[in-house]
Each structure stands twice: as structure tokens, then as C-alpha cells.
Amino acid sequence: QQAWFLKLWRRGLVYRKEGLVNWDPVDMTVLANEQVIDGRGWRSDALVERRKLTQWFLRITDYADELLESLKTLDRWPEKVRVMQENWIGRSKGLRLTFPFPDDVPEGFGAGVNVYTTRPDTLYGASFVALSPDHPLTAILAAEDDRVAAFVEQCRKGGTSEAAIETAEKLGFDTGLEVIHPFDANWRLPVWIANFILMDYGTGAIFGCPAHDQRDLDFARKYRLPVTPVVLPPGADPNTFEVVDEAYVDPGVIFNSAFMDGMEIEAAKAAAIERAEKLGLGEGATVYRLRDWGIARQRGWGCPIPVVHCETCGVIAVPESELPVRLPEGMDFSRPGNALDRHPTWKHTTCPSCGGAATRETDTLDTFVDSSWYFARFTSPDAAEPIEGAAADYWLPVDQYIGGIEHAVLHLLYARFVTKALRDEGMLSIDEPFAGLFTQGMVTHETYRKQSGEWLDPSEVEIVSEGATRRARLKSDGQWVVIGDVEKMSKSKRNVVAPADLADTYGVDAARLCVLSDSPPERDVQWTSAGVEGAYKLVNRVWTEFDAEPVIEPVDAARELEFRRATHRAIKAVTDAIEGWRFNSAIARLHSFVGVVRRFPEGGPARREALSALARLIAPFAPHLAEECWQRLGEPGLVAATAWPTYDPALAEDDERVLPVQINGKRRGEIRAGAGASDAEVEKIVLDDPEIARRLEGLSIRRVIVVKDRIVNIVAA
């Protein structure tokens, strides 16, 4: 990992930058944007702080376009995950534009305010320019003016925790500065600082067009700024159209806009971009929501970042011959913070460049770096180089990947990026790591805690039902406990039920069947062992059939054929269900098939065929049982090493069909017809049927619809 990390560094995909980072005060480490959920650390749940630190980043934004575009090739990924990544990358197209300062603005402010907009067509509706509280210009102003500093302080206060409440209130501060409208040298606009402008997005500054943006409108109304509509809704009168409480954001024709008048929105955008570029004040730009990936962590157990810091040479890579940089023994994890940094000797070393005293980097790599390429390493785990090309080419991409939805924009995005970066480094020859993705559901359970707040294990709790109300108390002393929400099982909330308990009582095969049989694997399930009795019965019934001495009876050809048909239907149904990831349906079919086998106890080739198929069909769900059954049949070797059973399509289809007969869409009876019987044949059988005839008494038949092998509907009045 260190070897390819250094290769990417030389490629310019790794860089260090001082900036605001997400600091988790409980885990005492930096977090990536993707690891901050609702303003809290994804592991610790602590409120994340913004800190200014020098950090290591991977330039994932270099690949933003490709990461977005090649999502389209992932046709075996869930739509949901593709949409989540698309939104996370968040590409938008627009214009980066300078609003120049007039000549009287003091030195140090630069040429003007750079803004980003996706609506250059509304430039003539501009009524102010606004800066983020974190904008460099804001910082200059704050240094000179206490009132600005106080305002910035006020904006920062609410912070992420109160985000929901704060969103409603727009706060602004008029700096007194003015800028010139890029398209009209005589038009001056005030420059405000506003709390709703994010430094992280675009340029950290906007122009406000209140008539066509709701936030800008809220802001303009509060601070009494002009509202000039420039997009006319279809059918509206340009002389009377007004925007009052609701910004107009739908299609229309541009007006009040000089050279753009009369244009549709898209044409006006293009015209505005062209004009801005001609004036040298702006350029068309694509902006992403995606930020570079902060990869350094202050955790002593991580993979060390293989560089040293030298006072004379700066940041120097550890030579490849000295890799890997290993962690030391004897780190002190008893205190929070970076145990690696605290280690008495590890970090002291010499500079590979000048030989002088130097210190090792004590930040380590985020574990998501490890999981971003392990699938490639696994193709050649003993190779001296990070990835052996031939092995990777043979195995990759991963045909079928399985994971939880929680990795939709974490692991799955990082792994895609690293794959592309390693490909460009010549270490891989694939564009995407995972050809197929299946997101399995979460297993959830109620949570329980004592009045004191301490989490309790479900096994410590006893549920008491009194009519409709459920209460819970401690088994040990009867103390009442609080029943909490149903949540994903987690160690921290202790709402975990160990499958081992189930396996101890019913055996691993029954436990497996129970887990798989209830609901489809992509769905979240609220854990209950209620179904385990059914699974246990299935295991016992199957074994009973294999263990029984065959009843030898004269062969009844018709019965034997019926049995064989049932066997082949079962093989088809179970196979189809497994291939469609419907394991619960597959197990349902196995239940039915065992019922069939029980009804045909007489020994003979048909029974042997059925038992042989049954052992193999149940093997993925109950492998131990299947091997016992296989041995009992006297078959050589293991089921696990035996081919999956195949079915004869002719036997899997019935030769006679039961067709429901509807009259005016309501089911009124059924008839039997040979498979593939023609419409005329079926119609004749239906009309000859006495029950149907009785139902049709007094009605005249308008139409008879026969759907081959399925249904008959008679339209009559």
C-alpha cells in the first residue's frame, strides 16, 4: 500500500494542504467529508468540529467526471447506489465570473469578487453580491472592522448541530463595498456577507438574483434589496409580472435583459457565458460538490504514511527499498490521541536525502484506503509487488460484490477512484472494480436500556405483554427497562442477538435456513427467531426421508411420471429463485418439494432421482445436512463438489393445464386442457362445461378471450 501510495504521490494525486478539516473530538482524529453524517462522526457520533490543520489528501476530484460518467456502465449495480454517488459527486455546469471593483477600492482586495453561477441568464436580475463568512475578503474586512468580525462569529456559532433550525434564518451584513456589474459599467451592486454562502462550494461568493432564487429572495426581502424579474413565465404580461413571495424558477423567456431579451433560458445562458468570456471577466465552468479525500488519520494502528519530515529537505518519501514502514511494538493505547506520535523512539530517524536528523510522519492512512484495493491484492497475496498484473487481469473485475448500503458513498466511491488511479499508474487494466453489486439489508432489533441509560443485551431482558402494551424488565431483578427504537444491530447499543445461540439449540443448518428463509436479502429485517421452528422441522423432515428404508412397491407408471415431473419442476423453481437472489422463495420451494417426496415413499428410480436432486438443492442452505444425506444415498464424494442438478424442460412443464374461467372478469370456474391447446379447442371445452353453461344462462356471449395456457375470459351481457 505504501508503495503505490508513493507512486500516486509522484503522479501528483497525493498532496498536503492546510485547511479546515473535520475533527472528531472523541476519536481525536480527522474525518473525511464522507465520514461526517449529519454533522457527527460516523463512528463516535460526536459533534464534528472544524479545525485548521495540515492534512493529506487524495485528488479524487481529478476523477470526478469519470467517476460520474462510468456509473452508466455499472448496469448490475442498484439504481439507488448510482443515484447516491451521482448526487454526491454533484456536477453542475455554469459560469465563473468576476464582478470588478471600482477604482476607489483600497489595495489588497484584488480585481473584484469572483462568483460562480448556474444561472448566468439571470445576470440582469442581480441586486447584490454576497461573500461567505469564510471568504478571504471577509477575513480582510474582519481584521479591519470589529462589526464584521462579530458578524462572522455570529454566523459560525449555530454550527452544524443546530443546522436545521438555522436554515430558516438568513443573516447578512452590508460591507459598504461596491462592485461593478460585468455587463454594465454604470451599474453598481452592494457587497454583503451572508451566512448561507458556503466557502466549500463554487468560489465562496455569489451574485444574488432574488426574482429567480428562493434564498436570494428571502434575503432581499429581509434587507430590502431590489427584486427585478428577468424570466417571464409563458403567457405572463411583461408590464405587470411581479415576483412577490415565491421565486420564479421555471422555464420562460428572458426580458429586462438587454442583449438576452427574447431568448429561451438555455440560449441566454450560452449568450451570457460567451459575453463574459469575450469581456475577459469569466469562463464557462463545471463545478463539483465532491471534495478531495482527506486520508490522514491520527490513529496509531493505521498504515503509516511512508514519508519523513526533514528541516532542510522538507517532506521526503521513504525509499522503496526501505518499505514497508512498520508500526512499532509497545504503543500506549491507554490514553486518547495518536499513540504512534507518542511512541518514544519510532518517529526519530534520518533523512533519506541529506542523512540529517528527521522525523517520521505519524499520521496514518484511513482504513478506507486499505479497503480501496484489497480485492486487487487478494488476486496475488504473496506477490512482491503490490499487484501482480496477470493475476489481476485473470480475476478482476469482481463479478459479484455484496455489501451494505452504508458504503454507497464511502467504500464504493473510494474503491472506484483508487481502481482508476492504479489503472492510470499501469497497475490495473480495469476501469471499474465491481461489475455487479448487491446491497443486502440490515438486521435490526429493538434496543433496551436501564433507567440509568446503560444499554442492555436482549438476553438480559424479558418482555411482558399486557394487552396491547409491551413492557420490558430485567430478568435478574425485575427492574423495568426502557424499550428503545428498532435499530441496526450494533455493538455499542448491544441490540445484538448472536446466531450461535440459535445454532446451539437447533444446529447451524437450521439457523442458516431460518436466517435466509424469511425475507429477501436486500430488505432490512427486524430480527426474530420465530421462524426457526419451521427451519428445524424442514431439516428433520429431509433427514427422515433419506434415513427411511424405501418401501418397495410395484411401479405405477403414472405415479412415477407425476413424481418425476414434480422433481424437475422443483429443480427449475429452486434454481431460478437462487439466480434471482430470492433465497426465501427457494426455501419455500424446498418445503413444498419435501412434501412431494413424502407422498411418494415407494422406492425406485424416481425416488432416487428426487433424493439426489433434493440433497443438491438444499446444499447451499444446509450444507452439513446435505452432505449427510448424500452419504446416506451412497453417492461418492461431497455434494459441495458435485454438479448442480439440471432439469428436463419437457418434464418441468405440465402436459395438462388448469385454466381459470372468468365471466366478465370474475372467476366463475375452471377447466382442464392440454398444454398448448389452441384457442378453438379451449373455447369448445369451456362452452361444453355444464357449470359454465349454467352461469351463462340468459346472457349472450360477446367475446371469448383465451390466453394460451393461462386463462379464459368470457365477455357476456
Added chain:
RNA sequence: GCGGGUGUGGCGGAACUGGUAGACGCACGAGACUUAAAAUCUUGGGCCGCAAGGCGUGUCGGUUCGAGUCCGACCACCCGCACCA
């Protein structure tokens, strides 16, 4: 607010491209075996109704010979993103 998803018996859930709604399992009722119980086996349950029959897949409407499935509007819940310019 935007984006995505899900709504079917007492419960988990079936139903292929529109074609018998409720497979299979759990729980429940009845019966057999048993001195008895457990286990096992058989059997019955969508709802209303004595029956004939009627009503039923979140709600309302539409398309169709026929809708759980398709279309429109809405409701509820879940997930993701969220002042993204």
C-alpha cells in the same frame, strides 16, 4: 425542500413480461396418536354472509376483456442529500 424507495391476512412474506391474489413459513383453531403432555401426523383459517353471493393488495380516479402489477393525483412510512449558487 430535492432525489430514491416501500405500502398485500394476526405476523414474515409469495405472485414470471397485466392473466386463479395471499405460495411457503410462523402463530392460531379442530382432529389422530398418547394415561397425559411434548414431539409427530392430518386438517382448517383474507374479510362479511346461514347461504346464494358480495368485498378485498395505502386512498381516489383512469386505461383494459382483465390491474397487486400500467397511468394520474394524493396519503403514510423509510433511506439519502440538504442554504450546492
